[in-house]
Amino acid sequence: MMLLYYRNKRQQTAKEKEMMEQAFNELLLQSQIETQEETFSALGKELHDNIGQLLNSTKLLIGITQRKLDYAPDTLAVADETLGTAIHELRSLSKSLNKEWLQQFNLIENLQTEIKRINASDDLKIHFVPTLNLPFKSDExxxxxxxxxxxxxxxxxxxxAKNIYIKMSEGSSPLFTINISDDGCGFIASQLPMPGVGIINMKHRINLLKGNIQWQSFSTGTTVSIQLPVQPIYE
Structure with a gap:
C-alpha cells in the first residue's frame, strides 16, 4: 500500500510539474506578444508623428512651389500625387500597428482595411469573403x-504571387479554420534555411491561442492552414 501511495504521489507531482511548466510557457509567450504589441504601437506613433509630419511638410512645400510657378512641370504634379498616396499609406500602416486602434474594431474590419491597402498597389489581388461571425474576443x-x-x-x-485567397470557415467540429492560399512559386521545405523571425512569431502566437498552423507548398503556390478552438480561451 505504501509503495502504491508513493507511486501515485510521484505521478501526481510529475503531472503538476508539467502543468506548471505549461502555464509558465503560456505566460512567457503572452508576455513576449504583449511586448511586441507595445513595440508595434510605439513604432506606429513614430511613423505618424515624425515621418508623417515630414511627408506632410514636403507636400506643403510642393504645393507652395506649384502656386508660385507660372508653369509647373508635370513631374511636380506627379511628385505631389505620389506624396499624397505615401501619406495615406503611412496613416493606414501606423493604424494597423496601433493596438488601441485595433481593439476598436474586429478582425474582419481590420483585414478589409489591410487588404484594401495592399490591393491599391495593383501588384497583386487579395480575394476575401468575410465570415459573418467571429467567435473570439478582441484580444484574441x-x-x-x-x-x-x-x-x-x-x-x-x-x-x-499575383493572387492571394483568404477563406474562413467553421466546420462541424468546434474548430474555426482560416486558409490563406497564393498562386506564387511555392517552396521545398528541405531546401529552406532556418525559420525566420516572422515564422517563429506566427508559431508563438498560434500556441498562445491553443491552435494549430500548417504550411503546404507546391510548384503552383502555398497554403497556410490555421485551426483554432471555438470555445473561449481566456476566462
Whole structure:
C-alpha cells in the first residue's frame, strides 16, 4: 500500500510539474506578444508623428512651389500625387500597428482595411469573403490578425504571387479554420534555411491561442492552414 501511495504521489507531482511548466510557457509567450504589441504601437506613433509630419511638410512645400510657378512641370504634379498616396499609406500602416486602434474594431474590419491597402498597389489581388461571425474576443482577434498579416507579407515578399485567397470557415467540429492560399512559386521545405523571425512569431502566437498552423507548398503556390478552438480561451 505504501509503495502504491508513493507511486501515485510521484505521478501526481510529475503531472503538476508539467502543468506548471505549461502555464509558465503560456505566460512567457503572452508576455513576449504583449511586448511586441507595445513595440508595434510605439513604432506606429513614430511613423505618424515624425515621418508623417515630414511627408506632410514636403507636400506643403510642393504645393507652395506649384502656386508660385507660372508653369509647373508635370513631374511636380506627379511628385505631389505620389506624396499624397505615401501619406495615406503611412496613416493606414501606423493604424494597423496601433493596438488601441485595433481593439476598436474586429478582425474582419481590420483585414478589409489591410487588404484594401495592399490591393491599391495593383501588384497583386487579395480575394476575401468575410465570415459573418467571429467567435473570439478582441484580444484574441488582434493576435490572429498579426498571424494573417505576417502570412500575407510572406506571400508578397517571397512567393511572387499575383493572387492571394483568404477563406474562413467553421466546420462541424468546434474548430474555426482560416486558409490563406497564393498562386506564387511555392517552396521545398528541405531546401529552406532556418525559420525566420516572422515564422517563429506566427508559431508563438498560434500556441498562445491553443491552435494549430500548417504550411503546404507546391510548384503552383502555398497554403497556410490555421485551426483554432471555438470555445473561449481566456476566462
Amino acid at each position: 482577434q488582434i493576435i490572429l490578425f498579426r498571424i494573417v498579416q505576417e502570412s500575407l507579407q510572406n506571400a508578397i515578399k517571397h512567393a511572387k
